[in-house]
Amino acid sequence: MxxxxxxxxxxxxxxxxxxxxxxxxxxxxxxxxxxxxxxxxxxxxxxxxxxxxxxxxxxxxxxxxxxxxxxxxxxxxxxxxxxxxxxxxxxxxxxxxxxxxxxxxxxxxxxxxxxxxxxxxxxxxAPEKVKWVRAFYDDFDAFTRDQELLISMPELVDYVEGFVVLNEQFLHSSSTAFPTHLHFTPEFHSNGSSRAFYCIEFAVHDDGLKNASTEEVVEEIARRLSHLPSHLYRAEVSYYDFLNRVRMEEMSLRGVGLWEVPHPWLNMFVPKSGLKAFRDLLLESISPDEFAGPVLLYPLLRDKWDTNTSAVLPEAAEGAAEDERVLYIVGVLRSANPASCTAECLRDLLRLNRGIADAASAPGIGAKQYIPHHPSPSHWREHFGRRWERLAARKARFDPLGILAPGHGIFPRISSASSSSL
Ligand SMILES: Cc1cc2nc3c(=O)[nH]c(=O)nc-3n(C[C@H](O)[C@H](O)[C@H](O)COP(=O)(O)OP(=O)(O)OC[C@H]3O[C@@H](n4cnc5c(N)ncnc54)[C@H](O)[C@@H]3O)c2cc1C
The missing domain is CATH 3.30.465.10 (Uridine Diphospho-n-acetylenolpyruvylglucosamine Reductase; domain 3)
Structure with a gap:
């Protein structure tokens, strides 16, 4: 800087x-x-x-x-x-x-x-250094089970994410910032159909708060994981480089003119109970071979969110089991290269995202959009669900004329002539 x-x-x-x-x-x-x-x-x-x-x-x-x-x-x-x-x-x-x-x-x-x-x-x-680990899977259940195991060990683990590996191109580009060579060469096609793989990414801070060295902590954790044999990779990096890892990808994409391109993104919070159905919906809707960009997928804990904020999570089912404490964020972070995706193609991708978001919001999956985009006030009402009344009351109290961020289309702009509340 x-x-x-x-x-x-x-x-x-x-x-x-x-x-x-x-x-x-x-x-x-x-x-x-x-x-x-x-x-x-x-x-x-x-x-x-x-x-x-x-x-x-x-x-x-x-x-x-x-x-x-x-x-x-x-x-x-x-x-x-x-x-x-x-x-x-x-x-x-x-x-x-x-x-x-x-x-x-x-x-x-x-x-x-x-x-x-x-x-x-x-x-x-802040720690000075971080052990950064990636482990590959060919089985979705093992992948999510291990992610949930990792988040159940906050005394050892400081960071957990994961992504779906859809094709060779993504496997290559996702490794830009990770400083260890991967010798993972999966078969993306078998019997004429596409096959997805998965990667867990976790990190252990060298912060002096653990009773063992970071290497020993990683060893202990690795022993409990069910990743593909010999496909766990580790690197030690500075905390700064770890946190700033996407910058390296940005610079690499900028170098080939692929950063400043349209990004028709879709981010969803998905209840654990609907995760597999969401994964299937996603893989049926996109073309895995051609998809450009990451599909992130990792667990969060519901009780780390304060329900007083305006952020919207999927509702926990009535009498939900303890493991419904876990929900997932899925980021479908597509890049659309204008050289091959014209305006019409981009509109198609946005329609596709809308279709996935609508299908995933229905009761079978019960997901909610993160960083939401909705086409109409009624969609917004549905998005906020039982929190809509509170949202509307807060809007009336703090921005009665609707002058702030009207572009989302959540609330109509009210002309000051028709308002007596100021
Ligand atoms: C490359 C990239 C990677 C990202 N990665 C992540 C990620 O890992 N995790 C994640 O959670 N999000 C991620 N995001 C999404 C990001 O959190 C949102 O786009 C966020 O709104 C970006 O902040 P901004 O400064 O660009 O805000 P803007 O896009 O300018 O604004 C977004 C919204 O915030 C409001 N807003 C902006 N500033 C203020 C303010 N000062 N006061 C009140 N309202 C304000 C605007 O009205 C608008 O509604 C990513 C976005 C990009 C572009």
């Missing part, structure tokens, strides 16, 4: 106004900037997104998920205080106990209730 902003203040435990380490940061600052500044003090935020060139206000307005979410919750669960300019033009400092309705409305609120101008982000001691 060349120019670092001066709008980030770092407080080590004992220095600030609350008894923990934290950063006060402007809403427009990027997470990479916060990482730079906090590492200078040996600290870092606990919860991340995969890509760090995103704004603090932007990811707090959607949720903010990555491989740390199972352990610390999403980024919206790691905020102590916000400064918000509401749709009424008021600057309000809010916390979970001071103006809590605004605080929780704004988190995951898609910009509907106010503009985050400043956020207080919880920090922790």
């Amino acid at each position: 060349d120019a670092l902003p001066s709008n980030i203040e770092i407080y080590k435990k004992g220095e600030g106004v609350v008894g923990v380490s934290y950063a006060d940061v402007s809403g427009g600052a990027l997470w990479i900037e916060l990482l730079h500044e906090s590492l200078k003090r040996g600290l870092a935020p606990r919860s991340w997104t995969d890509y760090l060139y995103l704004s603090v206000g932007g990811t707090l307005s959607v949720g903010g998920v990555s491989g740390q979410t199972f352990k610390y919750g999403p980024q919206v669960s790691n905020v102590l205080q916000l400064d918000v300019v509401t749709g009424k033009g008021k600057l309000v400092t809010c916390t979970p106990t001071k103006s809590p309705e605004l605080f929780f409305a704004v988190l995951g609120g898609l910009g509907q209730f106010g503009i985050i101008t400043r956020a207080r982000i919880l920090l922790q001691d």
Whole structure:
């Protein structure tokens, strides 16, 4: 980074106004900037997104998920205080106990209730190094079982993600940042049909908090996994490089003109009970051979999300079993190269995503979109489900004229002449 902003203040435990380490940061600052500044003090935020060139206000307005979410919750669960300019033009400092309705409305609120101008982000001691591990599977059940095993060991494991390996091209491109050579050469076709493989990615921080070296911890974990024999790969990298790994992919894609291309993405939270049906729906709907981009799939824990925020998860079934505590995020992160995908092809892909999202939202699967896009107010109402009334009440209270982020089409713009509430 060349120019670092001066709008980030770092407080080590004992220095600030609350008894923990934290950063006060402007809403427009990027997470990479916060990482730079906090590492200078040996600290870092606990919860991340995969890509760090995103704004603090932007990811707090959607949720903010990555491989740390199972352990610390999403980024919206790691905020102590916000400064918000509401749709009424008021600057309000809010916390979970001071103006809590605004605080929780704004988190995951898609910009509907106010503009985050400043956020207080919880920090922790940063490790210097990380063991980064990838293990390959040919069996979906073994893959998800092992992912769930990993998230049941937060005292050992610091990060868990995973992805579906659909074709050779993806296997190659996903290895750009991973610094260990893979000798995995799967057969993607058997008996005339396509075959998918799976990869778990997990990490162990060298943070001095474990009773063994990171290598011993990885060994202990690996013994309990059911990956394909001899297809577990490990690397040791700096914490900074680990967190900033997608940047390397970005630079590689930029080099061949494939970063600034349309990305018809679909992100869904899928209940554990509907995961297999969702996987089948996905594999039937896309052409695995031609799909360009990652399909991420990893588990999260429902109780790490505060239900007061505006973020929407699938409803837990009535009397749900303990393991319904687990839900999955599936990111279908397609790139559409304009050289082969014209405007009509792009429209087709968006229609395809819509079809998958609609089918997955139906009761059999019961998924909800993350970073949602919906074509009509009635879809939005359905998306928010039993939380719709609360959302509408918050909108009426904090942005009665509907001036904030109208592009989502959640609420209509109200003309000031017809409003007497201001
Ligand atoms: C390459 C890439 C990788 C990504 N990876 C992840 C990931 O791993 N995990 C994840 O959770 N998400 C990921 N995302 C999605 C990302 O979290 C959202 O797109 C997020 O909104 C991006 O923030 P932004 O700064 O670009 O916001 P914008 O796209 O500018 O805004 C998005 C929404 O947030 C609102 N908003 C923006 N700033 C503010 C503010 N200061 N106050 C109030 N509302 C605001 C806008 O009104 C809008 O509704 C990724 C996105 C990209 C482009």
